[in-house]
Amino acid sequence: MLISTRWLGRHVDLGGLAPEDVAESLTLSTAEVEGITAFAPHLDDVRVGFVQTREPHPDADKLAVCTVDVGAEEPLQIVCGAPNVDAGQKVAVAEVGCVLPGELKIKKAKIRGVPSTGMICSVRELELGDEHDGIWVLDEDAAVGLGVAEALDVRDTVIEIDNKSLTHRPDLWGHRGIAGELAAIHGRELLPLDLSLPPTGDGASFPVRIDSVACSRYVALPVDGVRQGRSPDWLRFLLLAVGQRPLDLLVDLSNFVMLDLGQPNHLFDRGRLSAEGIVVRMANAGERTTTLDGEERSLGEEDLLICSGAEPVALAGIMGGEGSKVLEGTSELLLEVAHFDPVTVRRSAIRLGTRSDASARFEKGLDPALPMEAAAHLVRTLTELQPQITLPAPPTDVGAWTDQSREIDLRGERVRRLLGLSLTDEEIADSLRRLHFDVSAGEGALRVAVPSRRAGKDVTLEEDLVEEVGRIVGYERIPVRRLTAEIAPPPPDERRALVRGIQDRLSGGARFHEVLTYSFLSDDALATLGLADLPHLQLRNPVREGERSIRRSVLPGLLGLLEPNRRRRTDVRLFEVGEGYLPERASERGEPAQVHEVALVWAAPPAAAAARFDAGCFAGLQGVVEDLLRGVGFDTPDWEVPDGELNEPWAHPGRALRVVLPDASGAGRAVGVLAALEPGLHRALGLEGELASDVVAARVSLDRLLECSRRSAGYRPIPRYPATKLDVALALGGEVGVGDCVAAIERCGKGLVASCELFDVFCGESVGAGRRSMAFHVVLASPERTLGEADGRKFLRRLERAAADLGGELRSE
Amino acid sequence: MEDRIAQLGTDARARIAAAADLEALRCIERDLLGKQGPLAEILASIPSLDKAERPAVGRLANVLKCELLAVAAERREVLEAELLAAERSCEDFDPTLPARPARRGSLHPITRVRRRVEDVFTSMGYRILEGPQVELDYYNFQALNIPADHPAREMQDTFYCTGSGNLVMRTHTSPVQVRTMESVEPPYRVISLGRVFRKEEQDATHDHTFHQVEGLVVGEDVTAGHLIGTLRSLLAHLFGRELDTRLRPGYFPFVEPGFELDVRCPFCEGGCRVCGRTSWIEFCGLGMVHPRVFAASGVDSERYTGFAFGFGLDRLTMMLLGIDDVRHFMAGDLRFLEQF
Numbered sequence A: 001m002l003i004s005t006r007w008l009g010r011h012v013d014l015g016g017l018a019p020e021d022v023a024e025s026l027t028l029s030t031a032e033v034e035g036i037t038a039f040a041p042h043l044d045d046v047r048v049g050f051v052q053t054r055e056p057h058p059d060a061d062k063l064a065v066c067t068v069d070v071g072a073e074e075p076l077q078i079v080c081g082a083p084n085v086d087a088g089q090k091v092a093v094a095e096v097g098c099v100l101p102g103e104l105k106i107k108k109a110k111i112r113g114v115p116s117t118g119m120i121c122s123v124r125e126l127e128l129g130d131e132h133d134g135i136w137v138l139d140e141d142a143a144v145g146l147g148v149a150e151a152l153d154v155r156d157t158v159i160e161i162d163n164k165s166l167t168h169r170p171d172l173w174g175h176r177g178i179a180g181e182l183a184a185i186h187g188r189e190l191l192p193l194d195l196s197l198p199p200t201g202d203g204a205s206f207p208v209r210i211d212s213v214a215c216s217r218y219v220a221l222p223v224d225g226v227r228q229g230r231s232p233d234w235l236r237f238l239l240l241a242v243g244q245r246p247l248d249l250l251v252d253l254s255n256f257v258m259l260d261l262g263q264p265n266h267l268f269d270r271g272r273l274s275a276e277g278i279v280v281r282m283a284n285a286g287e288r289t290t291t292l293d294g295e296e297r298s299l300g301e302e303d304l305l306i307c308s309g310a311e312p313v314a315l316a317g318i319m320g321g322e323g324s325k326v327l328e329g330t331s332e333l334l335l336e337v338a339h340f341d342p343v344t345v346r347r348s349a350i351r352l353g354t355r356s357d358a359s360a361r362f363e364k365g366l367d368p369a370l371p372m373e374a375a376a377h378l379v380r381t382l383t384e385l386q387p388q389i390t391l392p393a394p395p396t397d398v399g400a401w402t403d404q405s406r407e408i409d410l411r412g413e414r415v416r417r418l419l420g421l422s423l424t425d426e427e428i429a430d431s432l433r434r435l436h437f438d439v440s441a442g443e444g445a446l447r448v449a450v451p452s453r454r455a456g457k458d459v460t461l462e463e464d465l466v467e468e469v470g471r472i473v474g475y476e477r478i479p480v481r482r483l484t485a486e487i488a489p490p491p492p493d494e495r496r497a498l499v500r501g502i503q504d505r506l507s508g509g510a511r512f513h514e515v516l517t518y519s520f521l522s523d524d525a526l527a528t529l530g531l532a533d534l535p536h537l538q539l540r541n542p543v544r545e546g547e548r549s550i551r552r553s554v555l556p557g558l559l560g561l562l563e564p565n566r567r568r569r570t571d572v573r574l575f576e577v578g579e580g581y582l583p584e585r586a587s588e589r590g591e592p593a594q595v596h597e598v599a600l601v602w603a604a605p606p607a608a609a610a611a612r613f614d615a616g617c618f619a620g621l622q623g624v625v626e627d628l629l630r631g632v633g634f635d636t637p638d639w640e641v642p643d644g645e646l647n648e649p650w651a652h653p654g655r656a657l658r659v660v661l662p663d664a665s666g667a668g669r670a671v672g673v674l675a676a677l678e679p680g681l682h683r684a685l686g687l688e689g690e691l692a693s694d695v696v697a698a699r700v701s702l703d704r705l706l707e708c709s710r711r712s713a714g715y716r717p718i719p720r721y722p723a724t725k726l727d728v729a730l731a732l733g734g735e736v737g738v739g740d741c742v743a744a745i746e747r748c749g750k751g752l753v754a755s756c757e758l759f760d761v762f763c764g765e766s767v768g769a770g771r772r773s774m775a776f777h778v779v780l781a782s783p784e785r786t787l788g789e790a791d792g793r794k795f796l797r798r799l800e801r802a803a804a805d806l807g808g809e810l811r812s813e
Numbered sequence B: 001m002e003d004r005i006a007q008l009g010t011d012a013r014a015r016i017a018a019a020a021d022l023e024a025l026r027c028i029e030r031d032l033l034g035k036q037g038p039l040a041e042i043l044a045s046i047p048s049l050d051k052a053e054r055p056a057v058g059r060l061a062n063v064l065k066c067e068l069l070a071v072a073a074e075r076r077e078v079l080e081a082e083l084l085a086a087e088r089s090c091e092d093f094d095p096t097l098p099a100r101p102a103r104r105g106s107l108h109p110i111t112r113v114r115r116r117v118e119d120v121f122t123s124m125g126y127r128i129l130e131g132p133q134v135e136l137d138y139y140n141f142q143a144l145n146i147p148a149d150h151p152a153r154e155m156q157d158t159f160y161c162t163g164s165g166n167l168v169m170r171t172h173t174s175p176v177q178v179r180t181m182e183s184v185e186p187p188y189r190v191i192s193l194g195r196v197f198r199k200e201e202q203d204a205t206h207d208h209t210f211h212q213v214e215g216l217v218v219g220e221d222v223t224a225g226h227l228i229g230t231l232r233s234l235l236a237h238l239f240g241r242e243l244d245t246r247l248r249p250g251y252f253p254f255v256e257p258g259f260e261l262d263v264r265c266p267f268c269e270g271g272c273r274v275c276g277r278t279s280w281i282e283f284c285g286l287g288m289v290h291p292r293v294f295a296a297s298g299v300d301s302e303r304y305t306g307f308a309f310g311f312g313l314d315r316l317t318m319m320l321l322g323i324d325d326v327r328h329f330m331a332g333d334l335r336f337l338e339q340f
């Protein structure tokens, strides 16, 4: 909202305060000021000139050559094309060098051979209105040579207040409200304003009927004898300063009252209203009306209408209708000032896309006591301009409104306790009186009378008064303190420790990058990943059409990031720790189950055929998950082939493993899954051609991890006797797994196998068709003695037999 | 024999002096002084000599052996010193050769700043609590004194879930206040950090998903003064020095009085891009817990007072790390992430 400091001066004397001081005090005590600007600074450069002579241009019928005195030694010669320029006028002169709005720089010129040194300006050239049918003729009293702003006394500074910080203050949507705040803050007097209705005639009041609870008050006042026309300069300049284009007297006056008191109002052409009078009612579904902006609007049952008889003439609180325009020559008007339900106005304005200055104010919940005062203000202002007007009948004042003013008991102790500021009861009472709250002594408390304009939703509780006291006294007076308390250290936070451990482990040596992805998944993404059949909680109003499903897992979001990153990096490793929501597991209150997980994806060009057996991403990610779990305190997990449905449509049906850890009872519990990407998804995710990738992903549930038992702390003694190292290779049928070999090796070691590590897998002619060779580093050790060669030989003999039993052979010696 | 010994000494000294490196010296020593060496041979031949000759030859041989050992030790010192000198030389050192990178992954910048905030508060005795991001309308609005017809509830600001209509994507972390008050007995100090959602158009400073930090302290003597003190402590930790703050009125339905806290811009003297040339940065919405919120959560507002505050983690992260576009956070672009 724009506030003119000159306008404020009509309500409070701000003498001695710079606009910056005014702005800062508003920011610190009332509402946030967003900026300060000078009003029409070019009016300081444009000077008042006196047209001494006007001669016709020798070569052009429509031009005139004027000599204009601008207070300098020599008068200026200016060629002017305006039809209304004449000798004896005071005019606004832009001299050579002056820059007008629109970056128009005035230069010395020759117009049809006649030199011209300056320009006589029109209203439009100075951005002071739309009129451009001639130059702007100033008041005869304007002093020649002065800047126009100074000569007309319209120099102004405009303060812009953040509308959001006024949402809870309906009383501040006009200059008088802001002036009242400044008066309270600076301890000045709010100048009196007569808001009583002048006497009226005793004619018949205008008929008004309210048929909706959404209108709680409707004041209708007939006004006669009005002469339409242009507003006086003082009014035009006030409106201009706050960004309102002056139009004609009636529109300007209506705006003036709205911007002065914050109360929107409307002037109807009484001759165009039905004799049945005004009816305020909800629209019928499908009813249509055309508003002042020429738009035809389709209404619903939630829109409130002002009707003349049966015909809609305005959208209540939002905009007048075509039929409400005051026709030229009309002198008989009806002034409407009403109170509408804020929610109704807001919802209509949003739905119809027509938020206006009026609706912005009604939305805030205006004071229902204000309409009659605003009517009086408008009539009194009009009377000053046009003493001939008459009020033929008393105002109609209908509606179920009630006075909002209330009394609240305020304990000084409460103020001191909430603010931590030692104030006497007298200081407290004084600060409230400055805001025009009446304060008297109550029982053990101050009794505070809150005026209607503040008592709507704004000041209803003792704590609301604490705020009033605090901001008027000044929050800067609150002494800064530190909390002290007998307080035990917070309990250990296992979940957070787990999350941090995972993040640190992955972002360190494992070289994964942490990402955050949106919680919303698009229909397309779900369909691509085959997730569309899973139950997803959905948004009613997504940001983008289709982007409506709330994720069950963080993994789908990560998969979508592979392609763009693979374009730029060969090796892409991403992880996210986050939440998913499962609607099928909802609480009694309807809250979906929230699951926490870490998801990992790894994409890299496929490993070369000759690469080591564990060169690919699959084994790599397994290693990362093992290290991750050990790093955060769990055992190395078991990898289990899922029996039955995995229910992970992104996963390769065969190349998938469950991550299993012992739970508190020692039973194996699947905490996650690791799998290669379903082959059909590579193309869908754009990972083909030069982006062809080996893609492996995993999900590990943090909730389940927290239920698993931790690896027992403690150490294994370092062996006292040296170990024997052997390398063995087994050539076996392709159906025999590495796990079978390891089991055989351990069995053959009879308790002496300290470790057994696969280091090569090889297929080829030398091994035999359908067979593969698996080579292991085996370490034999005993806690009781140094092993000899004989132990190694015995082990190898047993292993030879075991290999034969498995249908193969021991290849090494 | 004496001549032979003398000749041997002359040759040996010359060979030792000529040893080019430690390895050569070791070989020479082994040749001269080893079991098969000439000196050993001479000493072994003593019993076969004349009785009269034996003492002199023995003495000479032993003297020579001692002397050669000393000369070799001297030569070894010289060679070792030369070797060290050579190692200290840096003729072949190119100081501009690049380092071999120690490869690692990265933590998200939001995580990095989130941890700093968490650590400041846990050091002050705060517990960290979490609430659901898909939240009941009751906790997100109603219990926070935001009634059904409040503008904040309009569809253009809040994501609503389909179904029974009582679920929303939480628009702030403040619901955790109520969940805390319901479940824990005062006094307590709690913070909550996490994702929140508003239906906003995305631009350089707005995203529909962002992160907030919420704080709640309830006790028998908790005042606005403590609230300011708490946030000043936080700011001092985050920015490494005490920063001036100012409190001004702010409206949030769940606090009364409600404030906004501005912090003196740490990046400039007299205005810059970060503070929009005002020297003040809006940092935090805050206030004293509203009695209606206490009532909704079953806390006796006559016995206890409390404060609450909330600020955006994304904006703080942008400020601390100099990031100019909020959309980077959720874009998952390695070129961005690798920098942290």
Ligand SMILES: [Zn+2]
Residues within 6 Å of the ligand: B265, B266, B267, B268, B269, B270, B271, B272, B273, B274, B275, B276, B277, B279
């Ligand atoms: Zn700055």
